[in-house]
Amino acid sequence: MTTCAETAIESALDSARRRGKSRLVGIFGKPVGHTLSPSMQNAAFEAAGMAEWHYAAFEVEPSELGEAIAAIKKHRLAGVNITVPHKEAVIQYLDDLDAFARRIGAVNTIAAGADGLLLGYNTDAGGFLKALDAEGFSPDGKKVLVMGAGGAAQAVVAALKSRGASEIAVCDTAADRASRLAAKFGAKVVDSARRAVGAGLIVNASPVGMKEGDPAIMSMDDLSIVSAGAKDAFVYDLVYNRKTELLKSASLMGLRHAGGLGMLLHQGALAFEIWTGRPAPLEAMKKALENKA
Known part of the structure; x- marks a missing residue:
């Protein structure tokens, strides 16, 4: 039985080919209505003179993920990005991982090789x-x-370890998941954000804040406690589609802060280079994001 995801892929392919687009890439996730990746990547293809390439977003239910990945091979897609909630679950459906993705245990970019095999990468x-x-x-x-x-x-934790962070505390509502992550990278688990006193970098790597009406992932009081004693503390929120309550608190407190648009840009540029083998037109991608954000 054809799934909703595969039907959407077939429809996108038909539409793209009618417009002379023979190379399709995209993003699998749920939700994907907020994603700016299509605007960014299609601007990149245009700037690079790659008129045959097209990028589309596909909402994929967890129960359909295996069929959606199989459709990459069946319909000869060049690759896809993977977003929440599939970055870990997708690994079981791939033929191989690059060394860094294997170490992290999460994939956000898939490339289809000339031999049809699917290789997973992590550009996050x-x-x-x-x-x-x-x-x-x-x-x-x-x-x-x-x-x-x-x-x-x-x-994020793997990246921070590679750049010499002196101590990483992980806080998550799922304590067992936090414990597994901490054990993998030599981090520690805290059951409350306010226990990570003296943090010079505070990162929201959860989806909290993505939707209008989401609560603050930590209170202003907690943010004050955590950043106390740290020189020039910096707050980074991976959410990019809106200014989250965390970033609003950081702004009110005079802390340096940024949303996830920069990470989206740079991980997207790395994915572009994996798929195409060409340098990413970073300025065109950045301009497309700024126009949409």
Whole structure:
């Protein structure tokens, strides 16, 4: 039986081919209505003179993930991005992982090889570090609080370890998931964000804040306690589609802060290069995001 996801892929392919687009890539997730990736990647293809390429968003239920991944091979897609909630679950359906994705245990980019095999990558980690670099912030020697323990959080923690963070505390509502993440990378678990006192970097790597009406992932009081004693504390929220309550609190407190648009840009540029083998037109991608944000 054809799933909703595969039907959507077939429809997108038909539409793209009618417009002379023979190379399809996209994003699998749920939800995907907020994603800016199609605008960013299609601007990249246009700037690079790759008129045959097209990027589309596909809402994929967890129960349909296996069929959706199989459709990449069946319909000869060049690859896809993977977003919440599939970054860990998708691994079982892939032929192989690159070394960094295997170490992290989460995939956000899939490329289809000439032999038809599907290889999983993680560009979230590199995108996160490039976003911090763009903000002029280095995690080297810093204490860090990471809120969340899913696929994005795993990439963030791995990235921070590679850049010399002195201590990483993980806080998540699912204590067992937080414990597994902490054990994998030599981090520690805290049952409350306010226990991570002195954090020079506070990261929201959870989906909290993505939807209008979401509560603050931590109160202003907790943010004040956590950042106390840290010189030039920085708050980074991976959510990019709106200014979250966390970022509003950081702004009111005079803390340096940024939303996830920079990470989206840089992880997307890395994915573009994996799929196409060409340098990403970063300025065109950045302009597309700024026009949509």
